Amino acid sequence: MTYCVAMRLAEGLVFASDSRTNAGFDQISTFRKMHVFEKPGERQLVLLSAGNLATSQSVISLLERRAGSGDSNLMNTQSMFETAELVGQTIREVTRRDNPNGAMSHVDFSCSLILGGQIKGEAPRLFNIYPEGNFIEATEETPYFQIGESKYGKPILDRIIHYRLSLERAYQCALISFDSTMKSNLSVGMPLDIALYRRDQLTLWFRDRVTDQSEYFLQLRQQWHQGIQSLFASLDPPDVP
Numbered sequence: 001m002t003y004c005v006a007m008r009l010a011e012g013l014v015f016a017s018d019s020r021t022n023a024g025f026d027q028i029s030t031f032r033k034m035h036v037f038e039k040p041g042e043r044q045l046v047l048l049s050a051g052n053l054a055t056s057q058s059v060i061s062l063l064e065r066r067a068g069s070g071d072s073n074l075m076n077t078q079s080m081f082e083t084a085e086l087v088g089q090t091i092r093e094v095t096r097r098d099n100p101n102g103a104m105s106h107v108d109f110s111c112s113l114i115l116g117g118q119i120k121g122e123a124p125r126l127f128n129i130y131p132e133g134n135f136i137e138a139t140e141e142t143p144y145f146q147i148g149e150s151k152y153g154k155p156i157l158d159r160i161i162h163y164r165l166s167l168e169r170a171y172q173c174a175l176i177s178f179d180s181t182m183k184s185n186l187s188v189g190m191p192l193d194i195a196l197y198r199r200d201q202l203t204l205w206f207r208d209r210v211t212d213q214s215e216y217f218l219q220l221r222q223q224w225h226q227g228i229q230s231l232f233a234s235l236d237p238p239d240v241p
Helices: 053-066 080-098 154-160 167-184 215-234
Strands: 003-009 012-017 020-023 028-030 034-039 043-051 111-119 125-129 135-137 144-148 192-198 206-210
Touching (some): 003 043, 003 111, 003 125, 003 167, 012 111, 012 167, 034 053, 034 192, 053 080, 080 111, 080 135, 111 144, 125 144, 154 167, 167 192, 167 215
Antiparallel strands (some): 003 012, 020 028, 043 111
C-alpha cells in the first residue's frame, strides 16, 4: 500500500508521497511514487502513483519513453487537461494489455495517479486520475487529493487545508498527515518524497526526501504529539454522575 497527497493552492502546488509498497514481518519494499517531468521555462509536471505496482510502473515507463517523440506526449500537450487525458489513455492501454477483457478477475490491476503542474500560458492545475482513466480536477473549494491509504491522514487536511494557505504551512500539514497515517498503518512508511511548486516559476521550488532521521520531521512529530496530549488534558471533563 502507499499514501500520496497533493494540493493546489493560490501560491502553487504541494506534492507528497511515501515509498512503501509492501510491508510484512519478513519483507519491506521501497519504490519512489513521485515522478517528475519538466521542460524548464515551458512546463513542470509531477505524477504521484498508487495501486498495482506493475501497472503504475508500466504507465510511467510508457510516458517516459514517449516523451520527446513525434506523437502526443507529456512534453508537447497544449494544456494540463490534455495532459490528464493522455495519462488516462495510457492507464487504459496498460490495463487492456495486461488484463485483456478483464480475464484475470482475481487480480487487481488498477492504479490511481495524481497529476499536477503548470504549462506556460495557463494556471497551475491538479487532477485525480482514476483506474478507469477518467479524472476530476481540484478547485478552490476542494484544493487537495489523496490516493492510497488516505483515511488516517484526512482529518488534519480537512481541518487545516484551504486555498489561501501558504505552501510552507501546507507542507507542514502534509507531514503531519503522513505521521498520523504511519502511526496507524504499517503499510505506509518512510522515506517520504516532497515537492513544492511556486506558481508561474515553471520549475520546482523545493524538493526533498524525508527520512526517519530528518531533524525537522522528528521535531514536528514530537511537537504534534505533545500538543495533542496537552490539548486533550486541558479539555473540560464530561459531566457524568
